Amino acid sequence: MKGPLASGAILLVGIFVFIKFLLPLVTAPLPASLIYLYMALAFSGIMLYGTMSASSLESLMGPVFRFLSGEGQSGTGKMARLAVLVLFPLLVGWQTYTSLAPSDLPPGENRTIHPAPPGEFVGLANPYQNNQANINMGKGLYAAYCSPCHGANYDGKGPAAKGFNPPPANFADPGTIAQLQESYLFWRIKKGGVGLPVEAMPWKSAMPRWEAELPDEFIWKIIMGEYDGAHQSPRTWEEDD
Amino acid sequence: MLNILRFLSTVALVGLSGILGSTEGFASDPPPADEVGASVSIRMYQVQGTLPADDPNSPQWASVPESEFNLAPQVHWPERIQEVTVNTVKVKGLHDGQNLAILLEYEDPTEDPKDAAAIEFMVGDKKAHFAHGQPMLQVEGGPVNIWFWKKENGKALDMSAKGFKTLSTQEKQDVSATGAWSGGSWKVVFTRALKTEDEEDVQIEPGDWRSVAFSFWDGALVSGVPKEKGSQKAVSSWWSIRAEPSADNSIYGWVIFGLALAAAFELVVVRKLRKGQSA
Numbered sequence: 001m002k003g004p005l006a007s008g009a010i011l012l013v014g015i016f017v018f019i020k021f022l023l024p025l026v027t028a029p030l031p032a033s034l035i036y037l038y039m040a041l042a043f044s045g046i047m048l049y050g051t052m053s054a055s056s057l058e059s060l061m062g063p064v065f066r067f068l069s070g071e072g073q074s075g076t077g078k079m080a081r082l083a084v085l086v087l088f089p090l091l092v093g094w095q096t097y098t099s100l101a102p103s104d105l106p107p108g109e110n111r112t113i114h115p116a117p118p119g120e121f122v123g124l125a126n127p128y129q130n131n132q133a134n135i136n137m138g139k140g141l142y143a144a145y146c147s148p149c150h151g152a153n154y155d156g157k158g159p160a161a162k163g164f165n166p167p168p169a170n171f172a173d174p175g176t177i178a179q180l181q182e183s184y185l186f187w188r189i190k191k192g193g194v195g196l197p198v199e200a201m202p203w204k205s206a207m208p209r210w211e212a213e214l215p216d217e218f219i220w221k222i223i224m225g226e227y228d229g230a231h232q233s234p235r236t237w238e239e240d241d
Numbered sequence: 242m243l244n245i246l247r248f249l250s251t252v253a254l255v256g257l258s259g260i261l262g263s264t265e266g267f268a269s270d271p272p273p274a275d276e277v278g279a280s281v282s283i284r285m286y287q288v289q290g291t292l293p294a295d296d297p298n299s300p301q302w303a304s305v306p307e308s309e310f311n312l313a314p315q316v317h318w319p320e321r322i323q324e325v326t327v328n329t330v331k332v333k334g335l336h337d338g339q340n341l342a343i344l345l346e347y348e349d350p351t352e353d354p355k356d357a358a359a360i361e362f363m364v365g366d367k368k369a370h371f372a373h374g375q376p377m378l379q380v381e382g383g384p385v386n387i388w389f390w391k392k393e394n395g396k397a398l399d400m401s402a403k404g405f406k407t408l409s410t411q412e413k414q415d416v417s418a419t420g421a422w423s424g425g426s427w428k429v430v431f432t433r434a435l436k437t438e439d440e441e442d443v444q445i446e447p448g449d450w451r452s453v454a455f456s457f458w459d460g461a462l463v464s465g466v467p468k469e470k471g472s473q474k475a476v477s478s479w480w481s482i483r484a485e486p487s488a489d490n491s492i493y494g495w496v497i498f499g500l501a502l503a504a505a506f507e508l509v510v511v512r513k514l515r516k517g518q519s520a
Binding site for chain 2: 065068069070071085088089090091092093095096097100101102104105106107118148149159160161162163164165166191192193194195196197198202203204206207208209213
């Protein structure tokens with residue numbers, strides 16, 4: 001099999017294999033919706049190229065037309081045509097069914113794990129000196145107020161953790177507090193679950209609004225204790241540069 | 242004529258690629274992996290005939306699929322508690338098109354007058370915080386409807402809240418509940434009409450998902466005081482619940498319509514192609 005139609009098909013398959021399987025080897029996998037968009041663009045491009053003149057149109061679509069019309073076919077070709085003609089309506093029927101059938105899944109919710117903080121909590125510096133006495137005090141406060149959920153090992157596995165949805169943050173994971181600045185933690189601890197913006201599902205978080213119970217000094221020292229205990233460092237702009 | 246044919250077949254190919262794309266999952270991303278690892282929803286199945294609405298031990302419950310949810314001590318606001326008796330709850334639901342029955346089954350080693358259980362629902366379209374619908378700082382929340390059963394009087398209260406210290410018993414009581422303790426576990430069945438006239442109540446429309454949460458109190462006395470009371474209780478966060486809708490057979494009509502339309506399209510294309518080629 002050769003000609004523009006085969007080239008087009010090979011090109012499409014090649015592009016798909018490249019973006020679906022080869023690209024993830026060097027970078028993050030593309031979302032399925034983006035892959036679909038790229039494939040649609042590639043397909044449109046091939047169709048545009050193939051229909052630029054009457055002769056290119058004939059060489060691109062001629063085999064398809066001849067296949068579909070069934071003129072002069074026999075054996076395998078005839079069977080293949082029959083299969084296509086039967087499968088196409090079935091596919092449409094199946095697609096109709098899957099798009100209309102009621103879903104048994106509860107409504108999906110996409111939660112933003114680290115939403116943007118309000119302006120007044122951006123770039124605040126910890127006013128307490130990072131020394132052993134303050135760290136120890138912070139760890140003591142952490143043990144009293146935070147560890148029941150976030151765990152004595154700062155791993156989000158406290159005795160109360162397993163009933164919560166979403167689960168308490170695991171500070172030892174490099175994807176949590178190591179990615180955040182101290183001012184961000186100050187916001188999260190002070191305002192708690194009810195301080196979250198709508199994209200972060202404020203109605204599900206059990207994180208207390210600690211400003212009602214703890215002075216700012218305790219919160220800043222808890223942050224110090226948390227970083228030290230979890231063996232992480234706050235994100236700073238200097239290190240990024 | 243040939244141009245129309247080419248146009249039609251191009252449309253067909255693009256359409257086919259779209260159909261293939263969406264059925265192969267190209268068009269939508271998979272849902273995120275479930276972090277919690279237990280059930281995420283409760284489905285209340287429709288029964289023909291009697292609902293076991295006042296009998297937690299009815300054999301009718303045995304064949305109903307159950308959902309299981311982990312519970313946590315209430316630590317969100319004071320007075321907190323660090324350890325609770327009830328750590329998981331199994332939930333089953335049924336409805337008959339008019340009324341619903343929800344069965345909660347959970348372990349509690351002792352039967353005490355102060356033992357209690359509650360089911361909470363979001364009311365209306367606004368999301369509400371699971372802690373009694375307390376106000377949120379950046380989002381305007383809605384109210385919650387709480388069905389509260391206590392062993393002491395064997396009754397359920399139909400309650401409302403929108404924030405701490407706003408919990409109140411509704412004027413119009415629509416809920417009833419029956420509890421039975423046996424061998425270290427409680428079975429409590431709550432019942433209510435799917436829909437009520439009361440705008441403070443959650444309205445259950447078969448087929449629509451609602452948000453639901455649970456609370457439990459172990460009323461065993463420790464030094465003369467109940468071990469768990471008030472805000473000291475076992476809680477869950479929000480999960481999803483729905484009354485299953487009646488089977489909708491109109492779908493099959495649309496499927497047949499789709500099949501027929503696709504077959505007719507093929508017929509037209511093939512006929513035109515043949516004419517074009519013989520011409």
